[in-house]
Amino acid sequence: MKKLRYLLFRVSFIFLNLLILFGPVFAQQVRKRGAEAGQNFFDVLLQSKFITMLVIAAVVLVLLLTRKMNNRLKVSILLVSTFLYGISANLGLKIFSGFSMHPSPICAATKSILYGFRMSMIVTLAVILFLTLIGPKLFCGWVCPVGAIQELIAMLADKLGIRRRKWNFRFTQTIRLLIFLAFIFLSWTAIIHTVANGRVVALSLYDYINAFDGYELKLQSTLLDNLFHFMPFVLTLIFAFFTYRPFCYLVCPIGLITNIVEQIALFRVVRRKNTCNDCQRCVAKAPCPAVPEILKGALLRPDCFSCTVCTRSCSQNLLKFGLKDE
Ligand code: SF4
Ligand code: SF4
Numbered sequence: 001m002k003k004l005r006y007l008l009f010r011v012s013f014i015f016l017n018l019l020i021l022f023g024p025v026f027a028q029q030v031r032k033r034g035a036e037a038g039q040n041f042f043d044v045l046l047q048s049k050f051i052t053m054l055v056i057a058a059v060v061l062v063l064l065l066t067r068k069m070n071n072r073l074k075v076s077i078l079l080v081s082t083f084l085y086g087i088s089a090n091l092g093l094k095i096f097s098g099f100s101m102h103p104s105p106i107c108a109a110t111k112s113i114l115y116g117f118r119m120s121m122i123v124t125l126a127v128i129l130f131l132t133l134i135g136p137k138l139f140c141g142w143v144c145p146v147g148a149i150q151e152l153i154a155m156l157a158d159k160l161g162i163r164r165r166k167w168n169f170r171f172t173q174t175i176r177l178l179i180f181l182a183f184i185f186l187s188w189t190a191i192i193h194t195v196a197n198g199r200v201v202a203l204s205l206y207d208y209i210n211a212f213d214g215y216e217l218k219l220q221s222t223l224l225d226n227l228f229h230f231m232p233f234v235l236t237l238i239f240a241f242f243t244y245r246p247f248c249y250l251v252c253p254i255g256l257i258t259n260i261v262e263q264i265a266l267f268r269v270v271r272r273k274n275t276c277n278d279c280q281r282c283v284a285k286a287p288c289p290a291v292p293e294i295l296k297g298a299l300l301r302p303d304c305f306s307c308t309v310c311t312r313s314c315s316q317n318l319l320k321f322g323l324k325d326e
Helices: 002-037 041-045 048-065 071-091 094-099 105-115 119-134 138-143 145-159 169-189 211-215 223-239 246-250 253-264 281-285 291-296 309-313
Strands: 193-196 199-202 268-271 319-322
Touching: 041 048, 041 119, 048 071, 048 094, 048 119, 048 138, 048 319, 071 094, 071 138, 071 145, 071 211, 105 119, 105 169, 105 211, 105 253, 119 138, 119 253, 138 145, 138 253, 145 211, 145 223, 145 246, 169 199, 169 246, 169 253, 211 223, 223 246, 246 253, 268 291, 281 291, 281 309, 309 319
Parallel strands: none
Antiparallel strands: 193 199, 268 319
């Protein structure tokens, strides 16, 4: 345990050092991009979309830490996120004009690699990383509309008594990583590309498998375009009945990045070791592959979306959201 804490301390220390070393360069880039686009980081951050995301995450964190989160609150919060960041922009109402998921988390992560950062991408990534560093995966668990709808479907599947398959984390992580590496390779070689102004421009592999697009209820010009636009979302909704958060674990590059960041998050699921009677109830109930690793005190954990199933299933309150293991 001491070794684990020491290693975590080391990782955080390295991370802080990187922040100190590269922070000024990053800040300079942010200023430069902002000056080019006539936008300032805080002007974008203070948009209704990002402010409400931070407020929702803060409310969730308090509810998790005080053990006040229950299914009714959980469904309400997830419905709000699904509506605000997924559906509302389709209504064409002025009040929701600032809530569009453009740039989607996937676009912010991948198109910035392909075409360079824009201020809205920088702010989207900053909010995702900040909420992941606070933890436990506050963005993915509670704010992301694709994550929220998969979580709601998982709850519905439980109510309907559908048995969901729990994939081995090594398998899902390998698929997620391979897709990301394929994206890097295809971008680098520009094998998938378009020609604009006589220049070859690489296209993102994720444009063809981006479930966020499905929230944009707009018909595309060709059948093939419609397939790529809606199919990833529809498949995600279907598979979410049979396995927990399929898009997050198998495809999403944000899932991949936040899984690395969540290892040093401030708050996470922690355990009180000495009271465990090894009944394995939490492992059986949990939809995710993270609980056995949490019980073992593993250094690296699979994604935890703070769904609260494990913390609420332990009859001895062994698991909780907190700062560190006791
Ligand atoms: S992993 Fe991707 S799809 Fe899943 S909740 Fe996070 S950002 Fe959303
Ligand atoms: S069951 Fe526990 S470890 Fe798994 S996602 Fe839910 S809160 Fe996280």
